[in-house]
Amino acid sequence: MARQEKIVLWIDRRWKDAIEKHLRDETLEEHMEDVLDEICNQLPEREYKRISAEIYAEDAARRTEEEATRTYAAYHVTERGQEWYFKTSLGEELLAVGKKLRGYLTKGNGVAPDKFIRMFFGGQPITVEEYNALTALRMENTGKVRGVFDVNFDKQEFSAVHIMDGWQTWAMRDVSAAVYHATRSQFASSDDKWRKLLDHLSGKEITSAGHLSARNFSFGDEIIESDGKLNFYVQAEFDVDAAFGTFVLTDENDDWLNVYANYDIAQGKPCDTLELTLCKGDGSEESWSYQLNAAEQDVLLRKMEEYCQQQTGMSLHDYAQQFREEPEQQQGPVMKL
Numbered sequence: 001m002a003r004q005e006k007i008v009l010w011i012d013r014r015w016k017d018a019i020e021k022h023l024r025d026e027t028l029e030e031h032m033e034d035v036l037d038e039i040c041n042q043l044p045e046r047e048y049k050r051i052s053a054e055i056y057a058e059d060a061a062r063r064t065e066e067e068a069t070r071t072y073a074a075y076h077v078t079e080r081g082q083e084w085y086f087k088t089s090l091g092e093e094l095l096a097v098g099k100k101l102r103g104y105l106t107k108g109n110g111v112a113p114d115k116f117i118r119m120f121f122g123g124q125p126i127t128v129e130e131y132n133a134l135t136a137l138r139m140e141n142t143g144k145v146r147g148v149f150d151v152n153f154d155k156q157e158f159s160a161v162h163i164m165d166g167w168q169t170w171a172m173r174d175v176s177a178a179v180y181h182a183t184r185s186q187f188a189s190s191d192d193k194w195r196k197l198l199d200h201l202s203g204k205e206i207t208s209a210g211h212l213s214a215r216n217f218s219f220g221d222e223i224i225e226s227d228g229k230l231n232f233y234v235q236a237e238f239d240v241d242a243a244f245g246t247f248v249l250t251d252e253n254d255d256w257l258n259v260y261a262n263y264d265i266a267q268g269k270p271c272d273t274l275e276l277t278l279c280k281g282d283g284s285e286e287s288w289s290y291q292l293n294a295a296e297q298d299v300l301l302r303k304m305e306e307y308c309q310q311q312t313g314m315s316l317h318d319y320a321q322q323f324r325e326e327p328e329q330q331q332g333p334v335m336k337l
Helices: 013-023 028-041 045-069 094-106 128-139 172-183 190-201 240-244 294-312 316-324 327-331
Strands: 072-079 082-088 145-152 157-162 166-171 219-226 229-234 256-264 269-279 285-291
Touching (some): 013 028, 094 145, 094 157, 094 172, 094 190, 128 145, 128 157, 157 172, 166 172, 166 294, 172 190, 219 294, 229 316, 256 294, 269 294, 294 316
Parallel strands (some): 072 145
Antiparallel strands (some): 157 166, 219 229, 229 256, 256 269
16 A cells, blocks of 8 residues: 655744635645645646556555455334434444443433434444345344344334344343343453343243244145245244234134245245235135345245255255246146147
């Protein structure tokens, strides 16, 4: 990398003050920078272009190097009916964000900002699309995205993306308590703090809309091919009311919910929705779709692969390949009269 040179000029302050009075809207230093730019522009065109190209290339290489070592964390925060999406370039992980949450909830040291997002200095606003892209990158486990979080104060839920299980959601009070137990000893090592945090959170996961995890995707019955898709029946052995907004886990009605996940054979990936059918006690039905996000699709694919291996002894790709063949090949020879 080329080094910048510092040019020092000494001038009596009286000259400097007098000159700046005439310059009006700029300082002497700013004016001298403009003069240097003009001198550079007067260099032979070929030499000017060569040096400019070198500086640009070196600057681009520096930015690329910095970006390669930078890690990120992505956040979706809901508080008092407002939503924010942002990222930080510190790449915070679960324990660090949990400590911020506890400090905010308990007003640590008697001082806390009026909004949780103000606990993060240097946060950069991002779009929903960027948030989803960072979620997908987190699931790829490249190390670039150290954490993805959804912190909902209106529902008192704290969700984080785990690279193997997808979303994990806990009640905020449980996260705050776990952080307390993990960090109360100032002599505990980082590994000990992590172990205590995870031990206190273990078994306290809850089901949350938009945060389905690997434990929510278990299948029953056969895998059925229909209309270019492989259909998996999802066993609703979790809190479907919390996940889908239904009201079936009650003695007040005889309703039940059927949940289906589909694998698109032509695309070679899960469809981006779950298909839901509410079967009511009066015999009527209501159907709708649940949109899957990047983390949910990732763990769904893993669970589909695992179930397909168990049921057919084949990989999901190989099993789907059978249905990519021409109809004549699937049906066998056709007698022509």
